[in-house]
Amino acid sequence: MHIHILGICGTFMGGVAALAREAGHRVTGCDAGVYPPMSDQLRALGIELIEGYGADQMALQPDVFVIGNVVSRARLADGSPKFPLMEAILDAGADYTSGPQWLAEQVLQGRHVLAVAGTHGKTTTTSMLAWILERADRAPGFLVGGVPLDFGVSARLGSGSQKLFVIEADEYDTAFFDKRSKFVHYRPRTAVLNNLEFDHADIFDDLASIERQFHHLVRTVPSSGRVVVNATEDSMQRVLARGCWSELSRFGVGGEWQARGSHDVFDVLRQGRVAGRVEWGLSGLHNQMNALAAIAAAEHVGVAPAEAAAALGSFRNVRRRMELRGTVERVAGKLTVYDDFAHHPTAIRTTLEGLRKKLDGSGHERDRILAAFEPRSNTMKLGTMAAQLPWSLEQADLAFCHSGGLDWDAAAALAPMGVRASVADAIDPLVAKIVAAARPGDHIVCMSNGGFGGVHEKLLSALGKTGAAE
Known part of the structure; x- marks a missing residue:
């Protein structure tokens, strides 16, 4: 064909x-x-x-x-x-x-589908789950909304005898002729509901309308299936209150699956008993929660929690999730440039908080974080969440916004940050502002759900050529 x-x-x-x-x-x-x-x-x-x-x-x-x-x-x-x-x-x-329709008809039929849904963390959690199953010799198929570093590709058919297929389950609409959320096509037997807040303002009127779509997903899970749900999210409890016909497995505070320890080394508890231990290089509470969700989902298809937790010790994350793009060495220290997919205010805040905690925990609490971002998603272009930007950037010492193509005033939205925030309507002036402000020891985080005009390489080149203030 x-x-x-x-x-x-x-x-x-x-x-x-x-x-x-x-x-x-x-x-x-x-x-x-x-x-x-x-x-x-x-x-x-x-x-x-x-x-x-x-x-x-x-x-x-x-x-x-x-x-x-x-x-x-x-x-x-x-x-x-x-x-x-x-x-x-x-x-x-x-x-x-x-x-989604082509995928459902040509790939997913006859398979045990494990679908990972949520406003944030879908790509990372899907990748974690696929990696756990891979290390457990299940040879799963998968489709991830990014490129997991452990696989090097975003999708494959898989060859395991269980016919497992792990898919990132997006709530965005299917097509201009099919306004249902993508994930209603997938018919999962294992569904992860990671978190839920308002997003996609271009197609959803409010949070309640997104919750309705999530419940459509819950309706498709068979009675022999499992719904793995974040116990800390009120929005998820409202979704489940509409009805659930499958086994429930909750994670986070108040749930069956919990974590004890720091974010980079922690015990996995199931009903209060230690079931495994995760030791890895990832940071942040969000990744700890992602891990619990992946472990609970893998257990549904026969992978022991201890084995799943051990597998995450070698998990290398996904491209464009705090991906190190390069460093520039200076006499007084190095400058580090990262690439991250964050574009929703909550995701921006979570990314920066994770880096700040990692720096503080490794003796680099005095290192500055410079956040460069572009409001490129449809929701951000509409300006629906512009007022949340100062909150999302609280952990940044300096913030640099690419405002090109926006119909709302980014400078006005960032005004509460005072001199900590700068705005430029093109990439080259933005790079110039960052280079002028950068100094040894800085961590520059570039956040966008697009290519960001090649800002990472432009920054590394400019910093390498001109250096930073010593």
Whole structure:
């Protein structure tokens, strides 16, 4: 089968492309504004990428067009379609489907699906769970919204006899013609509900509407299945109050699964008894909670908690999750540049708090944190959470915002931070501001859910050439 994917470089659609290619299908695709790591992965798989959404791609004559949710019926200022290929598909009556629907029909049927849902931590927890199952010789299939460092790819079919498939279960809508959340297509037997707060302001009116979608997911879990849920989240309790027909397994304070110890070395407790021990290089309470969720989910398919906890000791996280991009050595100390996917205010705060605790615990409490970020997600572009930015950046000594393309005043939103915050409407001026402020010992965290204009390499290059104040 030849499938042509519209929006192929999104993390989810890129994973679908990789699975289809592994299954022996011919895969081509198109997108705009291509950026790593997905573009690199697709090219390595021999998948042809076409820039843009031109109607001339109809000449490829695929068996089916798989439509990503980036595609819409939107029109440009001159009245022409933003996605002319989609208009051509509709006019021709060609066969098309959504990515989640294709995945459900072609990959997930007949498998034990372990789905990880939540506003934050989906990618990391999905990767943890896949790694636990891999180390336990279960050879799972998986689709992750990122590239786990332990696997080097975002998706694979898997070969284990249990036919396990771990998937990052996103609540965002499926496609312009299917407004259900992606995760309702997956029909999991094991579902992780990690956390839940308001996000995706472009498609959800309020938190209650997102909770409704999460309950749609709960409804699809069979009675022999397991729902692994965060016991500390009021929103999750409201979801479950609507009805749950499966085994419940709660983690966090008040739950069956808890942690005792520091965030980087802790015992895993099940009903108050030590069931395993995690010793790893990750930081932050959020990662400790992610670990508990992954261990509880793995136990549902037969992996002992002690074995799962030991496996996490070798877990190397995911690309763009506090990924070290480089250091610049100076006589008075080094400057360190990280890349992180954080874009929601809570995620930004969690990322910076995790780094601050790690620095404080390793004797570097005087090192400064410089936070560079761009409000690029649809929710952040709308300015819905602009007022939360000063709160999210409290652990940053200095903050630098890329405001290009925003319809709201980033400088006004960051005004409560005073001189600690700077704004630039283009990447090069932003880099210049950071370089001028940086000094030895600083940790520069670049946060975005996009390519951020290559800011990491530009910073490393500029710092290497000009240095920082000694």
